[in-house]
Amino acid sequence: MIYFVGAGPGDPELLTVKAWRLLQQADLVIYAGSLVPLEVMDCCRPEAKKVNSAPLVLEEIIALMAEYHQRQQLVVRLHTGDPSLYGAIGEQMKALDELGIPYEIVPGVSSFLAAAAAVKREYTVPGGSQTVIITRLAGRTPVPQEQALASLAQHRGSMAIFLSVGLAAQVQQELLQGYPPDTPVAVVERASQPAERVIRGKLGELAKLVEAAGITKTALILVGDFLTGEGKSLLYQKEFTHEFRTAR
Numbered sequence: 001m002i003y004f005v006g007a008g009p010g011d012p013e014l015l016t017v018k019a020w021r022l023l024q025q026a027d028l029v030i031y032a033g034s035l036v037p038l039e040v041m042d043c044c045r046p047e048a049k050k051v052n053s054a055p056l057v058l059e060e061i062i063a064l065m066a067e068y069h070q071r072q073q074l075v076v077r078l079h080t081g082d083p084s085l086y087g088a089i090g091e092q093m094k095a096l097d098e099l100g101i102p103y104e105i106v107p108g109v110s111s112f113l114a115a116a117a118a119v120k121r122e123y124t125v126p127g128g129s130q131t132v133i134i135t136r137l138a139g140r141t142p143v144p145q146e147q148a149l150a151s152l153a154q155h156r157g158s159m160a161i162f163l164s165v166g167l168a169a170q171v172q173q174e175l176l177q178g179y180p181p182d183t184p185v186a187v188v189e190r191a192s193q194p195a196e197r198v199i200r201g202k203l204g205e206l207a208k209l210v211e212a213a214g215i216t217k218t219a220l221i222l223v224g225d226f227l228t229g230e231g232k233s234l235l236y237q238k239e240f241t242h243e244f245r246t247a248r
Contacts, residue, residue, distance in 0.1 A: 006108015
């Protein structure tokens with residue numbers, strides 16, 4: 001079997017139990033070397049073959065998978081965070097389907113969740129935002145026009161922006177078409193890792209904050225009132241009745 005495995009945001013202790021077990025059993029681990037910390041790779045058994053996918057093209061990755069599959073050996077394709085978010089696994093699965101090679105997907109902890117933990121906030125705030133938008137700025141990978149940041153900003157929901165910190169000035173410009181300049185922002189670099197860093201401020205100064213911090217990659221931009229707003233859930237209020245408790 002071939003497994004697409006989420007490596008989590010970087011902290012090896014945030015691997016799922018299933019992900020750790022598969023790394024312990026794998027004969028071949030193909031990993032995103034530019035993103036997966038070496039500490040995570042230390043979870044592999046010493047005799048496993050470890051291949052950095054960064055210099056490889058799709059055909060080379062698939063050929064490696066097929067070779068080990070034919071040997072009836074276990075293959076782990078290791079992606080950072082959760083494979084379903086910006087994991088580029090679709091074309092790999094299509095190629096395996098065409099070859100008749102079975103595979104499974106093992107979810108992981110996404111960096112946008114680790115980022116929320118880093119800033120100690122809830123994306124969904126009782127009485128506040130109930131919507132989380134996960135997106136990115138258009139770059140070499142295009143974004144549908146109706147999903148441009150300027151359009152999404154009109155919702156003023158809680159937003160986690162991937163793969164865009166290197167274009168912070170453009171991010172700021174587009175978001176200001178929907179959010180007020182004093183909207184809270186946070187930039188979380190290398191969430192959950194020893195080098196984790198959090199920069200906070202207001203949307204109107206986002207580009208300056210990022211430039212001053214020297215952050216160019218491996219960071220998420222968080223935007224929204226959830227970063228400072230507070231709410232109180234009805235769930236634990238004594239006046240609130242639900243299936244398991246009567247109001248007091």
